[in-house]
Amino acid sequence: MAGPLDLITMGRIGVDIYPLQTGVPLPRVETFGKFLGGSPTNVAVAAARLGRATAVITRTGRDPFGEYCHQALREFGVDDRWVTDVDAYPTPVTFCEIFPPDDFPLYFYRLPKAPDLVIHPHELDLPAITAARVFWMTGTGLCAEPSRTATLTALAARAAGGRDGQVATVFDLDWRPMFWPGGDPAAARPFYRAALAHATVAVGNVAECGVATGEREPRACAEALLAAGVELAVVKRGPAGVLAMRRDGTTTEVEPHDVEVVNGLGAGDAFGGALCHGLLAGWPPERLTRFANAAGALVAGRLACSAAMPYAAEVDALLAAEATE
C-alpha cells in the first residue's frame, strides 16, 4: 500500500435499477437504467469524484451483478480490493419510484440476507482501517450479524489505534427499519450507542438522530449525539437546511439550496462524500456544510445517484453562482 487511504467506507452495495421515466408509479415505468448503488458505496464514489483515494469494504453475490459492482467501482476510481463475494445470496437489487420533489419510495431485494451483511470480523484489514484518514460506516451495517460485530470491531480498532493520522470516524445513522427485526428503534439503539462511542462524527436526518438518541428536536439531537461521544454532529433537516454542532458548542446552520429536484435519492450520499472531502481538507464547519449541501443539491437535480456525483469544480460553480445572487 502506498500509504493510508483518504477514505474507507463500509456497508451496503448493490445494483440500483432505476426508472428512466419520472413521476410515474412502477406499474407505468417502461424502461430502467442500471447504476451502482448502496449508500456507503455511493459515498465512496462521491469522495473519489472529489479526488480522494477511497475504498469500500463490502460483499456481493457471486453473479454478473457482482461483477458489475467491481467494474463500476473501478471505473469510478474506488479501490475494490476489500469487495469479496458470497455464494449463498444474490447481489441485491433496488428499485425505486421517482415522484419529485420529495417522494422516492425504495423497493429493496435484499432477502433472505444481503451479502454485505455477511462481512466477517476476521476478514477485516484492521491496520488499513485504522490508518485510513476517514472511516465511514452506517446504521444498516449494525442490523445483522456478522456485519454488526465486524462494523463495531472496525470502529474499536480505530479508537484503539490512538487516532494518529486519523481525521474522522463517521457514523452515518442511516435508519432503515425494514432491515431490522420488527423495525424497532429500541432494538437498534444499543448498537447505535456502541457505534457512537467510537465515532467522531455523526450524520443523519432528524428521524435518524431520533433513533440514535431518542430526541426529536434538531438541537437536542445534536447535543445528545455529542454527549454520546462524537465531536461533530451533523443534522440534516431537509427543507430547513443543515445543522452542524461541535463539541465546543460552536453551531453552524446552513440554508438549503433552491434546487429543482429530479431525484432526491443519492443526495445524502453526495453530501456524505463531500463532507469527507471537507473534513480531509480541514475546512471549518460553515465551509464544510455549505460545500456538502451544494454537492447534495447537484445530485438531487439529476436522475442518477452514483453516476451523478459531482466534481469539485461543479460544486464550486454552484457555490459561486449562489454567492453572486
Add this chain to the structure above:
Amino acid sequence: MAGPLDLITMGRIGVDIYPLQTGVPLPRVETFGKFLGGSPTNVAVAAARLGRATAVITRTGRDPFGEYCHQALREFGVDDRWVTDVDAYPTPVTFCEIFPPDDFPLYFYRLPKAPDLVIHPHELDLPAITAARVFWMTGTGLCAEPSRTATLTALAARAAGGRDGQVATVFDLDWRPMFWPGGDPAAARPFYRAALAHATVAVGNVAECGVATGEREPRACAEALLAAGVELAVVKRGPAGVLAMRRDGTTTEVEPHDVEVVNGLGAGDAFGGALCHGLLAGWPPERLTRFANAAGALVAGRLACSAAMPYAAEVDALLAAEATE
C-alpha cells in the same frame, strides 16, 4: 361465472426485467424493459392471445410490481380474479442475459420465498378448477408448501370431478433445480409422479422428462410419462424438434422451425399456450404440435416474452409460408 373457462393456469408470476441490449453480459447492459413474467402466467397470456378465455391462479407481493402484474394480466385479457397478494414477500423479479441462439441465463429474485409458492389449498376455487376445459400446472408449483399441496389438491379435484367437459389437465414438467432444496431430482420425483397420476398431458424438454421419469432418451421418456398416467406426452427436443406420443401408441415427430433466435426465453410458454389452444380445438397431434412449434418459433424470434405472444393469424402465416417453401 358465464361458464367454464377455456384455460386456468396455476403457478409462477413476477416481473421480468430484461435487457434491451442483446449479446452482452449483465454488467454491460445499460437499459432494461419490464414485462409480465412467470411461465404459467405467460402460458395464460399466450392462450388469451389465441382467443381463449383464461385465468391464472397465483399470488404477488403487496407492492407496485404486484399491481403491475394485475394491470398487465387485464391488458392481456387474462382473468386475474384468483391473483391475490401476500404481505410477507415482494413480487419476484427476474433478470436474464440474452446470448442468441441458445444461452439465456436467468437470475431469479424469489428468496426467501415467492408469493406464488404461498397458494393455500383452502383458497382454491375447486369448482372452477374442475370445470375448466384445460388446467395447466408446473413442476415449480410442487417445490414448496403450501403450493405443493394446493397444486396436488387442484389436480385431485379435477380427477375426482369425473372429467365432464374437461379437455386436458396439463403438467408442464418445468424443472428448475434452484427452487428445490438441494436441487435434487430424486427429492422432486415423488411429487412429479403424484402429479402425473392426475394429469392427462405432460410437456417438457428431455432433461425435464428425465427428472420426472428417470429416463434419458426421448421415446423412453414419452413411454414412461404415458406409463405414469398421462394420455399424451410431448417431449421438446430443442433443435431436434418435438416428439408427441399418445397412449394408443401414435407417435408424431415435428421438425423445428428455422428461426433466427433473438431471445429463446418465452418460446416454451408460447408453445404451451398454443398447445392448449390446439387441444381445445380438438386438433390431431400433428396439427397440434406444428402449430405450437410455430408459435414458439415466433416468440424465439422476438425480444419480449409475454408481450411477444403471437395471434393465431401470425402462426397461420408462418405455417403457410413454411408449406410453400
